[in-house]
Amino acid sequence: MPQTVIADLRSDTVTTPTPEMRAAMASAAVGDDVYGEDPTVNELQAEVARLTGHEAGLFMPSGSMTNQVAIAVHTRRGEEVVCAEGSHIYEWELGMMAAFSGVVPRFVPAPLGVPAPEDVRLAVRHSIHQSPTGLISLENTHNKAGGTIIPTEVIKEIRAVADAEGLPLHLDGARVFNAAAALDVPLSEITRHFHTVSVCLSKGLGAPVGSVLVGSAEAMKQAxxxxxxxxxxxxxxxILAAAxxxxxxxxxxxxxEDHRRTRELAEALVGAGFDVNLAAVQTNIIYATLPGAATQVARWAERGVLASALGPDSVRFVLHHQTGDEALERAIAVLTA
Structure with a gap:
């Protein structure tokens, strides 16, 4: 890493705690959360549950844990989880659904991260000759598709499929606040349609640690x-819940503002000849197709701009609240030089 970083665009997880967060951490009331006695954790859990339209919440260290706990709550060994192609629960959670819950994914096509309700219905299995479906899982926004949003009407239709098939519906909402901001709707307008929701606080919102799983009180007891x-x-x-x-x-x-800056960067990249699908740039993530991605990312890093090479020809840029307008302008100058 260079001595001076102009902009760290590897992820929105790279932000550091603000002075207000550090002050809150220093003065936080605490107790033993395993016994349910930490008042600040309880306050956080209740507030996230209220915002999402659910009964209860449970604070955990990471979104991977909240997702995998939800899968364990909803499924039995040998079942399948219907999910969109490229879903984080499969791509970046290290096979944990198989290792921990003993279940496997069944993928459905998801152009721009949005599965068709009919494809979800056709993926459901109840036959004695096949692994039965135990859960349907969506991701909003969809990371690998470029931070894309599932329209609320599609969510409602997939919930109707889940109800008709007698299945639970889970949301990997790592960046669901970004979806709500882009749609200009209350968070609950998205999250109330799911039986459980994983809400990450350490991505776009900027907390140093933590995600909350929400659902019914009974589901959280199992979780x-x-x-x-x-x-x-x-x-x-x-201490963590306070931040x-x-x-x-x-x-x-x-x-x-993160979304505005992301669009500005995406358009600058396209103007400089980068292969970026602007239709996928809906929130705070950009994917660019770039041969020799790792080499190019290393060159940018030498000049103070950090990005992620996620394949031989794929680069990801993620905007966050600690990349302001001046830093973005300087980053664009490096990236388009």
């Missing part, structure tokens, strides 16, 4: 056991 099995009992976790509360209350208002 508590699986969290403990995975080593997610963090004891005096109110997450600051992010939760202040972070959503900044997301539209």
């Amino acid at each position: 508590h056991r699986y969290r403990k099995m995975l080593g997610g009992g963090m004891r005096q976790a109110g 997450a509360l600051v992010a939760l209350r202040g972070g959503p208002a900044r997301l539209k």
Whole structure:
């Protein structure tokens, strides 16, 4: 990494705690969260549950844990999880659905990250001769598709499929606040259609650590056991929850600015000859097709701009609240030189 970083565009997870977050952490009331006695964690869980339109929440270290705990709650060994192609629960969670829950994915096509309800219906299995479907899972926004949004009407139609088939519906909402900001709707307008939702606080909102799984009180009771099995009992976790509360209350208002800057960067890249699908640039993520991606990313890093090579010809840029207009302008100068 260079001595001076102009812009770190590898992910929105790279942000550092704000002074307000650090002050909240220093003064947080704490208790033993495994016993349910940390008041700051309880406050965070209740607030996320309320915002999402659910009964209860459970704080965990990461979005991968909240997703995998949800899968464990909803499924039995030998079942399938219907999910969109490129889903984070498969691509970047290290086979954990198989290792921990004993289930496997069944993918459906998802142009721009949006599966068709009819394709979801056709993917459901109830036959004695095949692995039965145990869960339908969506991702909004869809990371690998470019931070794309599932329209609310599509979500409603897929929920109708789940209800007709007698199946639970889970949302990997790692960046669901970005979806709500882009659609200009309350968060619950998206999240209330799911049985469980994983909400990440350490991406666009900027918290240093943590995700919350929301659902029914009974589902969270089961989730508590699986969290403990995975080593997610963090004891005096109110120190982390305090920073997450600051992010939760202040972070959503900044997301539209992240989206504006992302669009500005995407258009500058296209203007410089980069292969970027502007239709996929809907929130705070850009994917560019670029031969020799790793070499080019290394060259940019030498000049202070960090990005992620996610394949031999794929580069990802992610905007966040600690990349302001001046930093973006300087980054564009490096990237398009």
